[in-house]
Amino acid sequence: MRIHFWGVRGSLPTPLTNAQLRNKITAIVQRITPEDLASEDARENFIQNLPEWLTTTVGGNTACVELDTDDNQIFVFDAGSGLREMSYRGFEESEKTIHLFFSHFHWDHIMGFPFFGPVYNKNFTFHIYSPWPDTMNILAAQMEPPYFPAKFSTCTPNMHFHLLESEKPVKIGDVTVVCKKMFHPGASYSYKIIENGKQFVYATDVELTAASDEEKLKYKEFFKNSDMLVLDSQYTIDELYDKPNWGHSTCCHGVELALECDIKKLYLFHHEPTYDDKKINSLLKIAKWYADSSGKPKFEIEAASEGMDVLL
Numbered sequence: 001m002r003i004h005f006w007g008v009r010g011s012l013p014t015p016l017t018n019a020q021l022r023n024k025i026t027a028i029v030q031r032i033t034p035e036d037l038a039s040e041d042a043r044e045n046f047i048q049n050l051p052e053w054l055t056t057t058v059g060g061n062t063a064c065v066e067l068d069t070d071d072n073q074i075f076v077f078d079a080g081s082g083l084r085e086m087s088y089r090g091f092e093e094s095e096k097t098i099h100l101f102f103s104h105f106h107w108d109h110i111m112g113f114p115f116f117g118p119v120y121n122k123n124f125t126f127h128i129y130s131p132w133p134d135t136m137n138i139l140a141a142q143m144e145p146p147y148f149p150a151k152f153s154t155c156t157p158n159m160h161f162h163l164l165e166s167e168k169p170v171k172i173g174d175v176t177v178v179c180k181k182m183f184h185p186g187a188s189y190s191y192k193i194i195e196n197g198k199q200f201v202y203a204t205d206v207e208l209t210a211a212s213d214e215e216k217l218k219y220k221e222f223f224k225n226s227d228m229l230v231l232d233s234q235y236t237i238d239e240l241y242d243k244p245n246w247g248h249s250t251c252c253h254g255v256e257l258a259l260e261c262d263i264k265k266l267y268l269f270h271h272e273p274t275y276d277d278k279k280i281n282s283l284l285k286i287a288k289w290y291a292d293s294s295g296k297p298k299f300e301i302e303a304a305s306e307g308m309d310v311l312l
């Protein structure tokens, strides 16, 4: 399977600000020495060796992750503003059936739906999954006047809604999908995808520490032995204590979970909108340091960023 991140930000779309861009330029200029400017090769070498957080950005679009299965199905997790970017990816004739899974319906997870071109194209078919029986009405409500100019009734008629049950596996083609209810205001559901012996988990908007002890054991069972875990890591430890029951986790709790569950790749996700690239990079460093200090076998940790591709 192949995973592509279209939107990684939590809560609210977060464009790079002029001040943040200027800070990056200032930090780059401060690093330049006369030798770095001596030749074209030296200049290129200088740019290549800059820290990644200075030359790239994790991006500002909200939650949307595509997973292309080995049996050529397109799965999408959440319809945050990142889904609009996915409109421009180009779709082969064989790619006009899209399976869309919702973790929950907070704005940052649904706002991209009315901006996704294919929903208005009758050549596309959508299978939409969630554990909420009124999913269609919820999606339609955000397209009612005065919120949006095109009503849900203008969408492709090939829109099929499927009701899932927590912890009850379903088969879609060759792929097994299981969702699991998580601690979040109003609840959120994580998704586990199993295909050809590989296991991917999408777990956004979950406060790992707020769950009951009994639930925590169930979480571990659900996440166990995943090849890749995309996990809500919005807060620092300080913020978590300032914002109890707000429904989000920290990178350090993600590391602890990954160690306990033998996760192979941990992707920090649902980045806090007030954090710039430098801060998110520092959280990634903390997570790596914390994992190393455990003395346990190493696993891969990344901060999810827009445009990132991962092959499993």
Ligand SMILES: [Zn+2]
Pocket (backbone or CB within 6 Å): 010, 011, 063, 106, 108, 109, 205, 270
């Ligand atoms: Zn969210």
Ligand SMILES: [Zn+2]
Pocket (backbone or CB within 6 Å): 104, 106, 184, 188, 205, 247
């Ligand atoms: Zn939420």
